[in-house]
Structures are given as C-alpha cells and as structure tokens.
Amino acid sequence: MTASDAIVRLRQLRLERGERAVLRGIDLDIARGSVVALFGPSGSGKSTLLSALTGELAPAAGSVEVLGQPVPSAGRALLELRKGLGVLLQGNGLLTDLTAAENVALPLRMHTDLPAPVIERLVAMKLHAVGLRAAADAYPRELSGGMARRVALARALALDPPLMIYDEPLTGLDPIACGVVMSLVRRLNDTLGLTSIVVTHHVHETLPVTDHAVVIADGGIVFSGTPAELQGSTDPLVRQFLDGQPDGPIPFDSRGAGANRQDAA
Ligand SMILES: Nc1ncnc2c1ncn2[C@@H]1O[C@H](COP(=O)(O)OP(=O)(O)O)[C@@H](O)[C@H]1O
Numbered sequence: 335m336t337a338s339d340a341i342v343r344l345r346q347l348r349l350e351r352g353e354r355a356v357l358r359g360i361d362l363d364i365a366r367g368s369v370v371a372l373f374g375p376s377g378s379g380k381s382t383l384l385s386a387l388t389g390e391l392a393p394a395a396g397s398v399e400v401l402g403q404p405v406p407s408a409g410r411a412l413l414e415l416r417k418g419l420g421v422l423l424q425g426n427g428l429l430t431d432l433t434a435a436e437n438v439a440l441p442l443r444m445h446t447d448l449p450a451p452v453i454e455r456l457v458a459m460k461l462h463a464v465g466l467r468a469a470a471d472a473y474p475r476e477l478s479g480g481m482a483r484r485v486a487l488a489r490a491l492a493l494d495p496p497l498m499i500y501d502e503p504l505t506g507l508d509p510i511a512c513g514v515v516m517s518l519v520r521r522l523n524d525t526l527g528l529t530s531i532v533v534t535h536h537v538h539e540t541l542p543v544t545d546h547a548v549v550i551a552d553g554g555i556v557f558s559g560t561p562a563e564l565q566g567s568t569d570p571l572v573r574q575f576l577d578g579q580p581d582g583p584i585p586f587d588s589r590g591a592g593a594n595r596q597d598a599a
Pocket residue numbers: 351352356374375376377378379380381382383
C-alpha cells in the first residue's frame with residue numbers, strides 16, 4: 335500500500351487508560367475504499383482504538399494519521415478533521431423528541447450555513463440512501479431497532495464524510511436486521527466512495543461484507559488479513575475468538591481466565 339492509499343496510518347501506537355497500556359506497538363494501514371472489520375474480545379481496546387482515530391484520546395506514544403494528516407490534539411483543526419468522520423457509536427444516540435428527519439438534519443444545522451430547503455433536500459437524500467425516506471416524520475420510538483440504527487447511520491452520513499467509523503453497529507439487533515445493516519454499510523461504502531471501519535463481535539454477519547479483518551487481543555494486533563485468511567487461521571488466540579471458546583488463552587474479563595472458567599461451570 336502506498337502512503338496515499340492509506341486513509342488511516344497507525345505507527346507504534348500506544349494507548350493508555352489511566353496509567354495502564356490498553357494497546358501497544360500497534361502498526362496498521364487502512365486502505366482507502368475498503369471495509370475493515372475490527373474484532374476482539376470485550377475490553378480488548380476496540381473502542382479505545384476508535385477514540386484515537388477521532389482525537390478523543392491522544393497517543394501515549396507513536397502516531398495516528400487520519401485522512402492524510404496527524405490527528406490534531408485539540409482546537410479548530412480537530413473539529414475540522416471530525417467533519418470528515420462519520421461516527422456511529424454504540425447505541426443510536428438519536429434524540430427521542432426529534433423525528434428521524436430532524437435527527438439527520440442536526441449535523442447539517444450545526445456545521446453548515448445551508449438554507450433550510452437545501453438541508454431538507456439533503457436529509458431526504460440521506461434517508462433515501464438508508465431506505466427510510468418514508469420514515470422521515472417518525473419518532474425514534476416508532477421505529478424498529480434496525481430502522482432506528484439506519485436513521486443513526488443516515489445522520490452519521492449527513493456531512494458526506496469520507497471515513498465511516500461504526501462501533502458495535504449490530505448490538506441489540508435481530509439476525510435479519512444485522513444482515514440489513516451490514517449490507518447497507520457495504521453498499522454505502524461502495525456507492526458513496528467511502529472507507530468504513532466496523533468494530534463488532536458479530537464475526538459471521540460481518541465477514542461476508544469485509545475486505546480486511548483485524549483482531550486485537552492481549553494489547554496488540556494478533557491477526558490482520560483477508561476474511562478467508564482469518565477463517566483459516568490456526569492461531570490459538572484467533573481461534574478462541576472465532577470459535578467462542580470460553581477458556582482459551584484470552585482471559586474474558588479482568589479477573590482473568592480462571593475466574594471466567596468458574597463462571598462457566
Ligand atoms: N474512559 C475510560 N477510563 C478508564 N478505563 C477505560 C476507559 N474506557 C475504557 N477503559 C478500559 O480500557 C480497556 C479497553 O476498553 P474498550 O476499548 O472499551 O474495549 P472494547 O471496546 O474492546 O470492549 C478496558 O479495560 C476498559 O475497562
């Protein structure tokens with residue numbers, strides 16, 4: 335991959351929470367135009383890694399480049415960079431007293447001076463892109479979980495960001511809605527010319543629409559390759575994660591693998 339192909343470049347990245355290193359020595363390039371899945375057990379640092387991309391968490395060491403520039407630590411430069419990031423965090427973050435259309439309009443109202451009729455038009459286009467034009471006037475409580483997730487997706491797309499970041503976009507959705515949301519992620523990525531990073535533990539729903547898979551565990555990247563390579567991996571950490579074994583080499587909670595084994599018994 336040449337430098338210009340990478341929309342995200344991490345070099346010897348170390349991220350800490352409190353005094354503790356959550357991730358260390360992370361080297362990763364994310365190719366422009368790709369859909370990349372980031373897997374790993376709960377607490378392995380997936381959300382922490384995303385927070386380094388959005389500039390919420392500064393590196394303790396190493397470097398983070400997003401959209402061709404080092405992520406600024408604060409100020410106007412950081413706000414500008416964030417306009418280029420479409421972020422869908424866990425849960426929808428939809429405002430319950432606003433309609434779907436009003437939710438999607440929020441970033442446009444906040445970050446642009448566009449006249450109301452233009453915003454209305456853009457909102458209709460974004461809702462159309464996620465297949466929900468007819469739901470424009472519905473309130474979040476009137477929508478199914480999958481529909482609400484798609485509204486949140488439309489809102490994340492509002493400013494036409496080149497890079498989409500999804501943190502657990504399938505949590506709480508039934509298998510059919512999971513499929514709908516993941517194929518939408520792929521289709522939007524390709525039709526709008528985006529790059530997408532999807533953090534999830536839904537391996538089987540995600541792999542079919544993924545170009546590249548990364549698994550983090552034990553504070554580092556334990557796998558980086560194609561979905562086919564992931565499925566063929568014999569690495570014990572990777573297998574444990576893929577096969578959902580309760581007591582492999584990865585401790586599943588902070589009390590360690592031994593405590594976890596007792597829970598399972
Ligand atoms: N804001 C925070 N302050 C302190 N520790 C945190 C914070 N966020 C996450 N952590 C810790 O960092 C580790 C990684 O968390 P996280 O990135 O949320 O994992 P994942 O998203 O993979 O489940 C966990 O041990 C978690 O307890």
